[in-house]
Amino acid sequence: MTDLTNLTVAQIRDGHRAGDFSAVEVAEAFNTNVAGAKALNAFIVETPEHALAAARQADADRAAGTLKPLSGVPIGMKDLxxxxxxxxxxxxxxLEGFVPRYESTVSQKLWDAGAGMLGKLNLDQFAMGSSNETSYFGNVISPWRRKDGGNAALAPGGSSGGSSTAIAARLCPAATGTDTGGSIRQPAAFTGISGIKPTYGRCSRWGIVAFASSLDQAGPMARDVKDCAIMLENMAGFDPKDATSLDLPVPNWEAALSSDLKGKTVGIPKEYRLEGIDPEIDAMWDAGIAMLKDAGAEVVEISLPHTKYALPTYYIIAPAEASSNLARYDGVRYGLRDLPQGAGLQDMYAATRADGFGAEVKRRIMIGTYVLSAGFYDAYYTQAQKVRTLIARDFEQAFASCDVILAPTAPSAAFGLGEKMADPLAMYLNDVFAVPASLAGLPAMSVPAALNRDGLPLGLQIIGKAFDEQGVLNAGLAIEERAGFTARAEKWW
Amino acid sequence: MSDYRIKGETGEWEVVIGLEVHAQVTSNAKLFSGAATAFGAEPNTQVSLVDAAMPGMLPVPNRECIRQAVRTGMAIEAQINTWSRFDRKNYFYADLPQGYQISQLYHPLVGEGSLTIAADEKAGIPADKVIGIERIHVEQDAGKLMHDQHPTMSYVDLNRSGVALMEIVSRPDMRSPAEAGAYVRKLRSILRYVGSCDGNMEEGSMRADVNVSVRRPGDEFGTRTETKNVNSVRFVMAVIEGEAKRQVALIESGGTVVQETRLYDPDRNETRSMRSKEDAHDYRYFPDPDLLPLELDEAFLAECRASLPELPDAKRARYLAAGISAYNADVLTAEVEAARWFDALLEAGAKPVAAANWVTSELFGALNRLGKDITESPVSPAQAAELLGLVADGTISGTIAKQVFEKMLESGDAAGVIVERDGLKQTSDTGAIEAEIAKILAANADKVEQYKGGKEALFGFFVGQTMKAMQGKANPQVVNELLKKALA
Structure with missing residues (x-):
């Protein structure tokens, strides 16, 4: 019998529909994998009973002929x-021990579509990080290892590192992620899976713990492009509870998938050719260009002149918003409260926040507080907003001459845990290719394209026009079909 | 020009006043959540997940709150900004769940406008005066701390958290406590006409931050202090007077006024320093990224405009044009309920001048006696119109009308019914009146002598006696004519 955990979302859905296996069998198989993968630390909470309950319902629905789009599919839920x-x-x-009495819009949509939950996935604390090392619950370890004879533990990427590891290690067929400055795409690239950040506003932010409101966007992570399309269809949609939600119908992305790119033009941004970058990254990029040409697309060079300002802009805007968004964690109403003997309100704030936040979160709150301070606001925040507008305009102008943009997802393969923790700037640099699309609110996805010399996955990024997730998915599919990426991490855990 | 001056030891000082009035928007729901807003509910019973700032919660603007603020802006003839934006004002306090207040610093909903306070000689306002209003912006209220529930802890009530406020910021155009008092009363009146705020200052629906500075007449503005959360007209005036005197005394004794926030203690009638400019918060204002800019379209603005009622100034002008005295027009337009009642009376056919006199004296007097406000009046405008109609067409006299009105208040019966039943119709039967006049003149021969000798003031005495003899039912005009004839 086939290992059910090797199946994609589409295969599980279709196989369950056809009666090849029961949803309970699928849930049990994944529950077993989850239980056996503690060494990866991908989950903060495991919810096998939730997955099983949804599976039983799916089996009943099949018997009753009332199947839903994701009936029988268990997934992982990022713990944001x-x-x-x-x-x-x-x-x-x-927020340790915090149990909400409400369900986020995106997760509710997934449950309504019949999906079950295998557990809450680990991540960088408050989604701030690129390696998953800032989690209070310990870092996730990537299932991948370098083929250099060593056993160095590698970063699964961040912040959606629990999601990327769980999918790569076959602990779930798909998972939710959130992307503020690359948090879906970079971990997907690091672990040889696919992930798409849709246009800002496609997925409701209601019920997602906020990091940087103007950038945060939920999206799916899965093994392939088709699964991303299926998942996204069941996550997206207008939500009156989110004032920034897009009031647009959700397209049938899966049905319109096509890797035929005849008549499409792909833009290659010359500013993304970084000096001193690993030649393997450039080689993968060139291979990607060839694949899209092979799929019928025309390739043109484009310019995104403000690219070099994207990272500094991001690291002003995101911390500024975060410093305000995280003010609500004050020990007054829920979550941690640290009340030293005889302490007053200010002492409680200080103690609670000193104890409750990790170093990276504190760093960003400090940066954000600083850039919003009187006397610095115009020099930093106002200026960053202006540059953000220019970056968005770069893309608008580039899209006058192309339909999608192709670039690497990250400037390197997965790095070792601990390698960059001492140097925040080196860590931030890992998001250099991901951040511009976030600032512009554009849909962007990462698909696995190659292995590097150490046998680690590399990802290619496709950036699309606003609302054109279809164009992004189709170009991603064209690469997927040609890259033939079948490598997977050998089980060591 | 106000000639209100603080007389210091070194001469006279002029007071400069600006007010920031916080008015709670009348709405069933909060500014960014669906939670209810009733006053006086049990603590923490009107709190949504958004108001408590639970993780992942998002604000969504309440259209009705925006509409009420726009209508208010239109009522003060202000510029309505069709593009405005919400900003976050960041600070930590236990009554502020989000750690920031959503407000509008950079792009308020309503821009420059004004209102006019009426001349009031007695209060030292010699002529109508226009007070500039700089802006109105919309913001969230905070919750409330309760310090008296536990020996060592403070409790938090979030019922008010997220309630919509309009902050109405005046120009520093006022020069006396009386002007400031008139401004607050006028603003309150307008808000209540518009229906955007109930103006209930005791319940905290309206409160003012009072900015006061002093200067030598004609000099530049002095340094101002801001006294927070003053919740009655009387207190606003007391704060200004006290604060102006304190500043003058301070300056004259060689000190300088520091820009600071002060609190008013009504029990001791004094203000005390809360915090100075040096320890003022850095609020780190920035545009709220959870909210898109607020853009208003023409249809929305047109609906807001069309829904505005006749406002106090227009109503007052209409009353004056109908011949009503300035005093009565002021009294009738001050409170929207009285104005509505009076308009209903006019619509029922009452003559404006007589109706105004009757409402401001008879009706208000009766309501005062009964401890009722006009919305609880036992007599309806239609019933009152009938009563006034009977006076106007000569069926009863003014004196009898008072009796009829008393009976209406007691029994609830219609005026016509009472007049008919109790035989109160006025008589013009000259024979009966002449007979009574003859008796009175005969019984008061001495006074007739005096009258004829030139003491014409006695005429009133004869009228009174005749009316009394006729039990008030004689037509006064007929009495006058017949008396004149008899005394000729």
Missing amino acids: FATNGVQTTAASHM
Whole structure:
């Protein structure tokens, strides 16, 4: 019998529909894998009973002929989404033990579509990080290892590192992620899976613990492009509870998937050719260009002149918003409260926040507080907003001459755990290719394209026009079909 | 020009006043959540997930709150900004769940406008005066701390958290406590006409931050202090007077006024320093990234405009044009309920001048006696119109009308019914009146002598006696004519 955990979302859905196996069998198989993968530390909370309950319902629905789009599919839920009755922590001590009495819009949509939950996935604390090392619950370890004879533990990427590892290690066929400055795409690239950040506003932010409101966007992570399309269809949609939600119908992305790119033009941004970058990254990029040409696309060079300002802009805007968004964690109403003997309100704030937030979160709150301060606001925040507008305009102008943009997802393959923790700037640099699309609110995805010399996955990024997730998915599919990426991490855990 | 001056030891000082009035928007729901807003509910019973700032919660603007603020802006003839934006004002306090207040610093909903306070000689306002209003912006209220529930802890009530406020910021155009008092009363009146705020200052629906500075007449503005959360007109005036005197005394004794925030203690009638500019918060204002800019379209603005009622100034002008005295027009337009009642009376056919006199004296007097406000009046405008109609067409006299009105208040019966039943119709039967006049003149021969000798003031005495003899039912005009004839 086939190992059910090797199946994609589409295969599980279709196989269950056809009666090849029961949903309970699928849930049990994944529950077993989850239980056996503690060494990866991908989950903060495991919810096997939730997965089983949804599976039983799916089996009943099949018998009754009332199957839903994701009936029988168990998934992982990034622990940034509020889940009713299930601890939601954002991987922080601050929210350790916090059990919401409400369900995020995106997770509710997935449950309504018939999906089940295998557990809450680990992440960088409050989604701040690129390696998953800032989690209060310990770092996730990538299932991948370098083929250099060593056993160095590698970063699964961040912040959606629990999601990427769980999918790569076959602990779930798909998972939710959130992307503020690359948090879906970079971990997907690091672990040889696919992930798409849709246009800002496609997925409701209601019930997702906020990091940087103007950038945060939920999206799916899965083994292939088709699964991303299926998942996204069941996550996206207008939500009146989110004032920034897009009031647009959700297209049938899966049905319109096509890798035929005849008549499409692909833009190659010359500013993304970084000096001193690993030649393997450039080689993968060139291979990707060839694949899209092979799929019928025309390739043109484009310019995104403000690219070099994207990272500094991001690291002003995101911390500024975060410093305000995280002010609510004050020990007054929920979560951690640290009340030293005889302490007053200010002491409680100081003690609670000193204890409840990790170093990276504190660093960003400090940066954000600084750039919003009187006397610095115009020099930093106002200026960053102006540059953000220019970056968005770069893309608009580039899209006058192309339909999608192709670039690397990250400037390197997965790095070793601990390698960059001492140097925040080196860590931030890992998001250099991901951040511009976030600032512009554009849909962007990463698909696995190659292995590097150490046998580690590399990802290619496709950036699309606003609302054109279809164009992004189609170009991603064209690469997927040609890259023939079948490598997977050998089980060591 | 106000000639209100603080007389210091070194001469006279002029007071400069600006007010920031916080008015709670009348709405069933909060500014960014669906939670209810009733006053006086049990603590923490009107709190949504958004108001408590639970993780992942997002604000969504409440259309009705925006609409009420726009209508208010239109009522003060202000510029309505069709593009405005919400900003976050960041600070930590236990009554502020989000750690920031959503407000509008950079792009308020309503721009420059004004209102006019009426001349009031007695209060030292010699002529109508226009007070500039700089802006109105919309913001969230905070919750409330309760310090008296536990020996060592403070409790937090979030019922008010997220309630919509309009902050109405005046120009520093006022020069006396009386002007400031008139401004607050006028603003309150307008808000209540518009229906955007109930103006209930005791319940905290309206409160003012009072900015006061002093200067030598004609000099530049002095340094101002801001006294927070003053919740009655009387207190606003007391704060200004006290604060102006304190500043003058301070300056004259060689000190300088520091820009600071002060609190008013009504029990001791004094203000005390809360915090100075040096320890003022850095609020780190920035545009709220959870909210898109607020853009208003023409249809929305047109609906807001069309829904505005006749406002106090227009109503007052209409009353004056109908011949009503300035005093009565002021009294009738001050409170929207009285104005509505009076308009209903006019619509029922009452003559404006007589109706105004009757409402401001008879009706208000009766309501005062009964401890009722006009919305609880036992007599309806239609019933009152009938009563006034009977006076106007000569069926009863003014004196009898008072009796009829008393009976209406007691029994609830219609005026016509009472007049008919109790035989109160006025008589013009000259024979009966002449007979009574003859008796009175005969019984008061001495006074007739005096009258004829030139003491014409006695005429009133004869009228009174005749009316009394006729039990008030004689037509006064007929009495006058017949008396004149008899005394000729």
